[in-house]
Amino acid sequence: MTTIKDIAREAGVSCGTVSNVLNRKGNVKADKIKRVEEAVNRLGYEVNESAKTLRKQVKRTIALLVPNMRSRHYIEMYEALCANLRVYDYDVEIYSTDNLYEHEKSHIRRMISANVTGIVSFPTYIDSGELYNKIPESIYLTLVGPRPMGMARPYLHVSFDYEQIANDISDHVLSNRYRNAAIFIDSVRFSDTFKYIITQRLTKSGVHVSAFDSTSRTAIVRAFEILDQGAPYDVIITSNTQRARAVRQAYASFLPSKMPEVITLSASNTIFEDEYTSVFLNYHKLGNLVSDIQINAMVKHKEMNNSFILNSEGISKKTLSLPHFLPKRTIYILAAEDSCTGVLPKILPQFERRTGLRAEVSFYPKSMQRQALTEGAAGDCDVLIADLNRMGGQPNRLFLTREQAPELWQRLHEAVDPSQPYFPDIGQEHLCVSFNTACQMLFYRKDWLREQSVKRQYYERFYRELKAPDTLEEFDDIARFFAQEYHTAPQQLYGASMSSFQSPGFWPEFFGWLQAAGLSILDQNGALDLCQAGLLKEILRYFQLLQISNVKNTKHACSGIDEFVRGTSVMSIFSTASAHMFNDNQYGPIVDCVACHDVPGQRPVVDANVIGITVGTQRREEAQAFLQWVYHDSICNILTLLSGQPICRASTQNTEILELYPWLKYFNRNVEAGSLLSERFSGLAVDLEFQGNLLTALTNGYINPDQLESAMRRLQENWRGAGEGAGR
Numbered sequence: 001m002t003t004i005k006d007i008a009r010e011a012g013v014s015c016g017t018v019s020n021v022l023n024r025k026g027n028v029k030a031d032k033i034k035r036v037e038e039a040v041n042r043l044g045y046e047v048n049e050s051a052k053t054l055r056k057q058v059k060r061t062i063a064l065l066v067p068n069m070r071s072r073h074y075i076e077m078y079e080a081l082c083a084n085l086r087v088y089d090y091d092v093e094i095y096s097t098d099n100l101y102e103h104e105k106s107h108i109r110r111m112i113s114a115n116v117t118g119i120v121s122f123p124t125y126i127d128s129g130e131l132y133n134k135i136p137e138s139i140y141l142t143l144v145g146p147r148p149m150g151m152a153r154p155y156l157h158v159s160f161d162y163e164q165i166a167n168d169i170s171d172h173v174l175s176n177r178y179r180n181a182a183i184f185i186d187s188v189r190f191s192d193t194f195k196y197i198i199t200q201r202l203t204k205s206g207v208h209v210s211a212f213d214s215t216s217r218t219a220i221v222r223a224f225e226i227l228d229q230g231a232p233y234d235v236i237i238t239s240n241t242q243r244a245r246a247v248r249q250a251y252a253s254f255l256p257s258k259m260p261e262v263i264t265l266s267a268s269n270t271i272f273e274d275e276y277t278s279v280f281l282n283y284h285k286l287g288n289l290v291s292d293i294q295i296n297a298m299v300k301h302k303e304m305n306n307s308f309i310l311n312s313e314g315i316s317k318k319t320l321s322l323p324h325f326l327p328k329r330t331i332y333i334l335a336a337e338d339s340c341t342g343v344l345p346k347i348l349p350q351f352e353r354r355t356g357l358r359a360e361v362s363f364y365p366k367s368m369q370r371q372a373l374t375e376g377a378a379g380d381c382d383v384l385i386a387d388l389n390r391m392g393g394q395p396n397r398l399f400l401t402r403e404q405a406p407e408l409w410q411r412l413h414e415a416v417d418p419s420q421p422y423f424p425d426i427g428q429e430h431l432c433v434s435f436n437t438a439c440q441m442l443f444y445r446k447d448w449l450r451e452q453s454v455k456r457q458y459y460e461r462f463y464r465e466l467k468a469p470d471t472l473e474e475f476d477d478i479a480r481f482f483a484q485e486y487h488t489a490p491q492q493l494y495g496a497s498m499s500s501f502q503s504p505g506f507w508p509e510f511f512g513w514l515q516a517a518g519l520s521i522l523d524q525n526g527a528l529d530l531c532q533a534g535l536l537k538e539i540l541r542y543f544q545l546l547q548i549s550n551v552k553n554t555k556h557a558c559s560g561i562d563e564f565v566r567g568t569s570v571m572s573i574f575s576t577a578s579a580h581m582f583n584d585n586q587y588g589p590i591v592d593c594v595a596c597h598d599v600p601g602q603r604p605v606v607d608a609n610v611i612g613i614t615v616g617t618q619r620r621e622e623a624q625a626f627l628q629w630v631y632h633d634s635i636c637n638i639l640t641l642l643s644g645q646p647i648c649r650a651s652t653q654n655t656e657i658l659e660l661y662p663w664l665k666y667f668n669r670n671v672e673a674g675s676l677l678s679e680r681f682s683g684l685a686v687d688l689e690f691q692g693n694l695l696t697a698l699t700n701g702y703i704n705p706d707q708l709e710s711a712m713r714r715l716q717e718n719w720r721g722a723g724e725g726a727g728r
Helices: 004-011 015-022 030-043 049-056 072-088 101-114 162-175 192-204 219-227 241-254 283-298 341-355 366-374 406-415 452-462 472-485 506-516 533-548 560-566 576-583 585-593 620-630 633-643 649-653 655-660 662-673 677-686 688-703 705-721
Strands: 059-066 091-096 116-121 140-144 156-160 180-186 208-214 235-238 261-266 277-280 307-310 329-336 357-364 383-387 432-445 494-497 569-575 594-597 605-613
Touching: 004 015, 004 030, 015 030, 030 452, 059 072, 059 101, 072 091, 072 283, 101 116, 116 283, 140 283, 156 162, 156 283, 162 192, 162 235, 162 261, 162 277, 180 192, 180 219, 180 241, 192 208, 208 219, 219 241, 235 241, 241 261, 283 307, 329 341, 329 366, 329 620, 341 357, 341 620, 341 633, 357 366, 357 620, 366 383, 383 620, 406 620, 432 506, 432 576, 432 633, 432 662, 452 472, 472 494, 472 533, 472 569, 494 533, 494 560, 506 533, 506 569, 506 605, 506 677, 533 688, 533 705, 560 569, 560 576, 560 585, 569 576, 576 585, 576 633, 576 662, 585 594, 594 662, 605 620, 605 677, 620 633, 633 649, 633 655, 649 655, 649 662, 655 662, 688 705
Parallel strands: 059 091, 059 116, 116 140, 140 156, 156 307, 180 208, 180 235, 235 261, 261 277, 329 357, 329 383, 494 569
Antiparallel strands: 383 605, 432 569, 432 594, 432 605
């Protein structure tokens, strides 16, 4: 068996150096780290984690006790704990009590014997305090849900705000003017506050309320018993999707024509359970909260707070009521071409089944939007989906106004939750709303940035930690370091992948770079100013990065995401509009190694489409039905799932979507921190004539850097000579 002494002899270093490298600590030079790692690989040495644990007399384990492993929310919490705690070398083990007190007691005995570091538990019974008081105070204890009675030892209590949830549900029931309601919850461990508030509020408002309880195991049987009551319930409120499913199955079997609205507490926003009205409880967020507190206590030795109460993600009205049009008619949609609008033809058959309306969609390239709309194409359609960056001052000419169609405007704003669109202001006076949204983000290879020998060599050169860059200077240093001095693997060729001049992604990338540097092609008065010293200097630095990126060695129309997806670059900044490429099989080998971060400077370029009812439509009611349908939760989620571009904020919390696009967890924050390209750089940024001239100047400057200033000056003079200035 290979020992540390064997490795030390093979690498030509001391045993202490080997120990420091294996345990990732100590001030070891990069060349020694590399020699030790190579020796470990040659000799096939593996660290004996069990022996390390025995020496420390502590099992670095967090035990998670859940009622069962079938419910999605317990798995979500387990995944969140694992992702956060494993960074600090803690394992997370999950145990199921099957809602049995004896199982819970047996598991806790075993954990105490194993001397685990911490226990996170969903207690089986509300009066199980005596059981948890037996856990030594040296073990960190977190209890989720209602507080157990009789607790004497210190513990962290975490729960959702069931008072807020109960009030949200009560508001929903009252707004729909339901007269007969049922509550169907867990009889053992669910919040009494939840049941009490709903019963009190609804009863005071004249709603008849019936309560039904059951354990998890008897939920399906109890659901059939609810039917025997003979009351025509308008709504049934359930505590989880298991009970909601049981209710719908019971009604579908015996009383399908009297199916009530079913409200449930759901683990997360899901796509394929749109028959329920759901209140979303974000257990992934709960897991992140618990793990953060555990880390502060176990690693940073901070005192654990006594209690945390989380809000729900809000109520989602899954039911969709649309008019049905007879005889069959056709509406016409004109859409800017991108990955999200390209999904529409796949789902339009569902719209036809729901409404009897046939929808035909035509596309135009975003770069040709001004020509497409100016030439009157928008007048031949009922619904227009246009690039917000290229809209200019055209909304009045393109979309119906509130004054022209007040009833339609009111219906649109009732159907679309004003908190969900990313740009709610655009619909204040027009019958339109923001559609799919994208923004720049930094994507990087976390495995290469965490390599021990790489981190040490980077520190020896720059005297700072190797991590995802927060500034353009750090981005520049990392790109040069990997491209010129260090290759962590044979396939790694570039420190950063970037977009070439001819790529559609070049302009947002280039203007985004200037924005991150706090620069603009416009002066303080909004006039074109291409000869600023700081601007020219930053462009030259951008050119230098292009020289060491994939742009130098690949075809002239490559985009920043190309080499990154292939796994040949360390990092890249690109728009999330390219997210669909992450589903390419080519991306598979590196999918687990990719992480995302704010763009350097934290001012990303944002892009968005706007969808609305056109001024010239002769089918206003039909167009209204289409907008109501396309902005429904389930349709928004499907569009986001297939394209990677969020339609509304709720889509960024969807379970199935986050599995494909985990970077969406940071999306809302980035959109709020960024700005539209048109807001920052005026119409010049999207004017085709100006783009062509600027591209020529930049290309000449890239080939001959000494000629950049003169090329930009000529463009500046020609533009002023045209007498149009920045308002052209």
